[in-house]
Amino acid sequence: MRMAFRTVWYGLLVACLACAWSAPSAAAHVAHADSLDGGAQEAEGAEAQGVSASSEEVLDGAGSEAEGGETPSTGWFDTEHTPTAVATLLFGAILLFFIRSARSGKPLFIRRIAGLEAVDEAVGRATEMGRPILYSPGLDPMEEVATVASINILGQVARKAGEYETRLIMPNRDPIVMTVAQEVVREALTQVGRPDLYNADDIYYTTQSQFGYAAAVCGTMMRERPATNFFIGHFYAESLILAETGNATGAIQIAGTDSDSQLPFFICACDYTLIGEELYAGSVYLSREPLLLGALKGQDVAKAVLLVVLIAGAILAFFGIDIGPYLG
Amino acid sequence: MWEQAGIVVGALVTLAIFSLLYKDNPLYRFAESLLVGVSAGYYLVQYCFSAIYRKFYIPVIGEGDLWLLPGGILGLLILLRLSRRVQWMSRYAIAFYVAAWSGYLIPSVLQERILIQIRSTFPPSLAEASIWAVLGSLFLLVGVVSILVYFFFSAEHRGALGRISQVGITFLMVGFGASFGYTVMGRVSLLIGRFQYLFQDLPQALSF
Amino acid sequence: MKRTGPVVFGFLIGMLMLIQYFTQVPWIDDRYNNVLDWKQVVFGITLILGVVSLFLHHWKKIERKTGGWGYSVVTIAGLLFMIAAALIFGREEGPYPWMFDHVQAPMQSTMFALLAFYVASASYRAFRVRSFHAALLLTAGVIVMLGRVPLGEMMGFHIGEHYFSLGTISTLILDYPNLAAKRGVMIGVGLGMTATAIKIILGIERTYLGKGA
Numbered sequence: 001m002r003m004a005f006r007t008v009w010y011g012l013l014v015a016c017l018a019c020a021w022s023a024p025s026a027a028a029h030v031a032h033a034d035s036l037d038g039g040a041q042e043a044e045g046a047e048a049q050g051v052s053a054s055s056e057e058v059l060d061g062a063g064s065e066a067e068g069g070e071t072p073s074t075g076w077f078d079t080e081h082t083p084t085a086v087a088t089l090l091f092g093a094i095l096l097f098f099i100r101s102a103r104s105g106k107p108l109f110i111r112r113i114a115g116l117e118a119v120d121e122a123v124g125r126a127t128e129m130g131r132p133i134l135y136s137p138g139l140d141p142m143e144e145v146a147t148v149a150s151i152n153i154l155g156q157v158a159r160k161a162g163e164y165e166t167r168l169i170m171p172n173r174d175p176i177v178m179t180v181a182q183e184v185v186r187e188a189l190t191q192v193g194r195p196d197l198y199n200a201d202d203i204y205y206t207t208q209s210q211f212g213y214a215a216a217v218c219g220t221m222m223r224e225r226p227a228t229n230f231f232i233g234h235f236y237a238e239s240l241i242l243a244e245t246g247n248a249t250g251a252i253q254i255a256g257t258d259s260d261s262q263l264p265f266f267i268c269a270c271d272y273t274l275i276g277e278e279l280y281a282g283s284v285y286l287s288r289e290p291l292l293l294g295a296l297k298g299q300d301v302a303k304a305v306l307l308v309v310l311i312a313g314a315i316l317a318f319f320g321i322d323i324g325p326y327l328g
Numbered sequence: 329m330w331e332q333a334g335i336v337v338g339a340l341v342t343l344a345i346f347s348l349l350y351k352d353n354p355l356y357r358f359a360e361s362l363l364v365g366v367s368a369g370y371y372l373v374q375y376c377f378s379a380i381y382r383k384f385y386i387p388v389i390g391e392g393d394l395w396l397l398p399g400g401i402l403g404l405l406i407l408l409r410l411s412r413r414v415q416w417m418s419r420y421a422i423a424f425y426v427a428a429w430s431g432y433l434i435p436s437v438l439q440e441r442i443l444i445q446i447r448s449t450f451p452p453s454l455a456e457a458s459i460w461a462v463l464g465s466l467f468l469l470v471g472v473v474s475i476l477v478y479f480f481f482s483a484e485h486r487g488a489l490g491r492i493s494q495v496g497i498t499f500l501m502v503g504f505g506a507s508f509g510y511t512v513m514g515r516v517s518l519l520i521g522r523f524q525y526l527f528q529d530l531p532q533a534l535s536f
Numbered sequence: 537m538k539r540t541g542p543v544v545f546g547f548l549i550g551m552l553m554l555i556q557y558f559t560q561v562p563w564i565d566d567r568y569n570n571v572l573d574w575k576q577v578v579f580g581i582t583l584i585l586g587v588v589s590l591f592l593h594h595w596k597k598i599e600r601k602t603g604g605w606g607y608s609v610v611t612i613a614g615l616l617f618m619i620a621a622a623l624i625f626g627r628e629e630g631p632y633p634w635m636f637d638h639v640q641a642p643m644q645s646t647m648f649a650l651l652a653f654y655v656a657s658a659s660y661r662a663f664r665v666r667s668f669h670a671a672l673l674l675t676a677g678v679i680v681m682l683g684r685v686p687l688g689e690m691m692g693f694h695i696g697e698h699y700f701s702l703g704t705i706s707t708l709i710l711d712y713p714n715l716a717a718k719r720g721v722m723i724g725v726g727l728g729m730t731a732t733a734i735k736i737i738l739g740i741e742r743t744y745l746g747k748g749a
Binding site for chain 3: 076143145146223237279
């Protein structure tokens with residue numbers, strides 16, 4: 001395993017150097033189109049269409065590229081993507097290096113994240129009040145990494161719920177998320193020695209409809225009166241409906257999303273909010289698993305590299321040297 | 329006739345959902361249950377047709393395209409979750425489902441969410457842009473840098489790092505406030521749309 | 537086979553999807569499109585599992601006559617009606633599209649419209665300023681809100697000869713701190729997403745696979 005790890009890592013470094021070598025020539029092909037997250041703010045209202053939407057987006061994207069007519073290159077390596085290839089390899093190498101370092105058992109520090117510190121208190125409160133906990137994993141399908149991050153946090157919340165003997169309710173919009181969540185919760189409860197607390201009926205599917213799901217979760221909050229609500233995952237316009245209804249029922253609420261357009265609403269209506277990347281750090285924070293801590297450290301190092309690129313690029317840009325085309 | 333009846337039904341269910349603003353009540357509960365049932369049925373039919381029928385049945389059974397057969401096999405594997413003994417086989421389907429998209433995400437996210445955003449944050453040249461444009465882009469740069477510093481997890485936010493991350497959180501809060509204010513008008517216009525349905529479309533349907 | 541098999545399978549599929557991004561080899565493009573189709577089929581079949589779960593969830597309530605079981609009858613009736621309507625009359629005409637247009641769509645739109653009220657109540661909550669950061673959020677929110685209506689253009693102040701309306705200030709806030717916040721969050725999230733995706737492909741992140749994986 002260690003040998004394989006080392007091979008992959010060295011392979012990535014070599015490939016990285018090879019790609020970097022070809023980057024300047026490839027960069028010349030790249031159009032300097034300025035882009036941003038345009039439309040995200042308005043698009044959030046649209047129904048999140050789950051798997052088919054994401055797949056179709058990809059197909060549409062591929063289609064439009066094909067329709068574009070002029071293709072910069074063909075063959076095994078599309079040089080138009082050289083900067084992305086370099087970034088992918090570099091990021092992968094940094095991540096693998098720190099995961100490998102974490103194997104040595106060196107303790108790694110992670111700063112306090114208020115929303116996650118409150119998980120114990122929130123679960124404890126539900127136990128004291130004799131009320132359940134509600135967990136919503138957001139609207140995105142299982143394939144989206146925000147949902148994977150949410151499921152990881154769910155595992156930790158379920159463990160605590162098991163330790164405190166508190167019921168956990170989880171309405172789902174996606175059937176695959178439901179099946180995975182059932183498995184994760186059952187495993188968490190087994191690990192804390194309380195498999196008897198597992199009830200598959202409490203982790204159920206509602207509907208694919210965005211607002212149908214919102215209606216069902218609101219109904220559950222008003223009838224079951226959970227003492228604690230977790231909204232962790234990717235949310236769309238329904239975020240405020242859920243958070244405000246939860247607020248009206250007097251629940252303590254912990255939210256976490258990577259959707260920048262929904263963060264303001266969660267911040268206003270919830271007690272604690274995991275902002276953007278904190279969602280991805282959440283499961284590492286709760287589990288303290290060395291390998292994942294190593295990956296988080298690698299993520300921070302990659303961030304530091306980006307900051308250096310950003311500041312150096314800005315200084316050069318002030319003096320008329322544009323390194324933008326080298327970034328894709 | 330059916331169209332007019334539909335508008336009346338639509339108005340009734342609209343009012344039933346609005347009744348939630350008062351409190352949870354039997355009318356809302358009825359509407360909620362109906363919405364869940366009807367929409368679950370609607371999407372089941374849509375996906376059965378667009379996914380199972382069009383992406384599996386027609387190409388594989390009808391046209392003999394075996395490249396699409398694995399989709400059906402993976403789909404059946406996931407159903408094995410229902411059996412305790414062979415439940416582990418469904419992991420293949422879930423691993424496929426999650427890993428396939430992850431593979432796609434890595435380069436596309438790196439390009440669109442990171443590289444392009446970094447590039448767009450570079451300021452204009454001092455020689456070409458106005459002083460206001462330069463100051464504005466410098467302000468933007470300070471915001472992005474400080475926010476990224478706020479997202480450092482493996483170091484305590486003390487000293488210089490703590491002060492920079494405080495600047496970051498200040499930018500975040502102003503930005504979130506602006507997003508909040510920006511959205512309000514859009515939400516009000518949605519409400520106006522529902523009122524138009526109740527006070528324009530419904531009377532027209534009833535006058536028939 | 538039970539533990540490593542799915543991880544290796546995920547690695548291979550993930551790498552295929554990763555590599556296709558950088559290549560223009562027709563065979564790889566075709567397999568990539570196949571994978572997208574397989575995903576849709578898997579999802580479609582899993583949806584059946586989900587709907588069965590929904591049915592059983594409500595059926596048990598009806599069987600046990602738990603409180604509010606009558607509403608479970610409504611859910612099951614709605615579900616079965618839509619399936620039957622599509623099977624008997626088709627998806628294009630008859631009760632299936634009628635139910636969508638006149639029952640489902642108005643209810644969904646109304647749930648969406650409820651946001652106007654919830655935005656108001658959330659704003660009220662934000663008004664009860666609890667900290668410096670909450671005050672910042674509130675101030676920026678109010679300026680942008682007012683700046684986007686005609687009244688905002690009439691409200692403002694002079695600095696020398698220059699008139700700064702709320703509309704102008706609102707635009708400045710949207711163009712700079714708001715853009716910085718969006719970009720900062722976007723880059724951070726991008727790193728988190730990429731790191732998670734790499735961990736998934738390499739099998740380091742496997743909670744989602746469940747027990748013993």
